[in-house]
Amino acid sequence: MILHLNPFTGLAGDMLLAALLDAGADLEAVRRAVALTGLTGWRLSAERVRTGPLSALRVRIDVQDDATERPAATLIEMAFRTGLPVAGAALTAIAEVEGALHGVPAAEVHLHELGGHDTLIDIVGCAAALRDLGVTRVHCAPLPLGEGTVRTRHGVLPVPAPATLALLRGARVRGGASGEAVTPTAAALLRAAGAVYGEAPEMTLRATGYGAGTRELPDRPNVAVAMLGTPAAGHETQIVLSTNLDDVTGEVLGHVLGRLLAAGAADAWVTPAVMKKGRPAHVLHVLAPAERADALQEVVFAETGSLGLRRGTVEKVALPRHFETVELYGQDVRMKRGPWGVKPEHDDLVRVAEVTGRPLRDLAREALDAL
Missing domain, CATH: 3.30.70.1380 (Transcriptional regulatory protein pf0864 domain like)
Structure with missing residues (x-):
């Protein structure tokens, strides 16, 4: 599945999560992934709100622990417990950027504003939603940078914040927004997901979702738009690199x-x-x-x-495919279905095998039987 994001007024972790849920990601699958981190004292919910003339989804995180500071290494370890590479990579990127900015090794970084429940839940939640939707490619329109200042533990900083700018290196950006339009959490998620910036790719549109931010804007809805599609059938020109x-x-x-x-x-x-x-x-x-x-x-x-290295052009023929989900021993397993068959995703089977101790080939057969 292809995901194209339109950061209409900007992008934050909670806006991205809300947009993915609105596009069809399973909230319970997201909650189960967050629970695997070992985080306690939280509740994640989603509500439909009106922002300007649009109806959109907004996520709400209620916590009993209001601590906002944690060692980055702790959060990274918790993220990797979920088996979601995007979550671990996003938090690792934050730690590396913060370490470079403050002149300390990434392993010794202590996160202040980004060390609370919200950061971990947004990052793990988005990674789980991407997996649940079967997203394999992420595209994003140019990001509005924003302007102004933001108050942090280190004092007043310019917007975009230095960490955000470092995480956006290589991204396509634009002006035209006020305040903090892109958060470090969103920037880290886009980097970890390997986002490609530019126009929407050719695809067959399957679903859309609108994720609402918390700010109320006077002249427009405060939303990020998620568009899900399948690759257009037929030939696609790609590049082969070899060395x-x-x-x-x-x-x-x-x-x-x-x-x-x-x-x-x-x-x-x-x-x-x-x-x-x-x-x-x-x-x-x-x-x-x-x-x-x-x-x-x-x-x-x-x-x-x-x-x-050598570069050559090839024609790739991509047949349509989509993902279905079955449940095995309380775990979600994605099933990739094409015109000529269906196959369980190996990484999901490995995760179930680690939890249950059952042989991988038995789980593959059980997943097919569960369809």
Whole structure:
């Protein structure tokens, strides 16, 4: 599923979560994911509100613990308990940016305004909603930067806040908004999800959602719009990147594949090869949407140290597919259905196997039987 975001008046973590819920994400699935963090003393709900002339969804987080400061390492550990890579990556990005701004290692960062329940719930909630909706690609229109000042633990800072600007490096931005239009939480989520900035991609529109912010604006509704669609059937031009590597370990190659997929690669794989003088080697291949090819090329160079690569154009035929969800032992398992069959998502089965101790192949059969 493709997600395209229109940050009409800006974007915050709670606005994104509300828009995804309004587009069809299951609130109970989001609550279960947050519960896996071990966080206590919270309640997450959603209500329909009117903002300007529009009806939209707004999330509400009620907490018994009003502490807003926590070590970043604690929040990162809690996020990774959920098995949601986007959540862990978003909080890691926040810690790295804050550490760079204040001159301390990321592992020693202590979050102030971003250390409360809201940050963790928004980030884990959005990651869970993306998984529930089966989102594999995130696109976003240019983000309004905002202007003015914001008061923080470190005093009055310019808007956009320094952490937000650092997290938005590489994003497409625009003027035309007042106040804090984009929050660090939203910026971190977009980075972790590998968002591509620009016009909406060609797709078949399936659902829309409107997430309301808390501010009331005098001349317009304060909303972020989520549009969900499936890739248009037919041929799609993509770029193949490839490079020969004879000095990179298998552990590093595994890490590189994960980085490439998280950064928006359509696929990434490694094949064995024999180079000159009989040297054993590997060939790293990356299938890249045209708009992500340059960014993915930089990931290859940075992670492998390669001095060059090959680029070629291919025609990819993408058949329509959609996700259904079944429940196994209290856990959601996504089922990818195409024209010629259905298959459970491997990562979801692994999560159920870790909880239950059951063999993976038995769970795959049970998931198919549950349809």
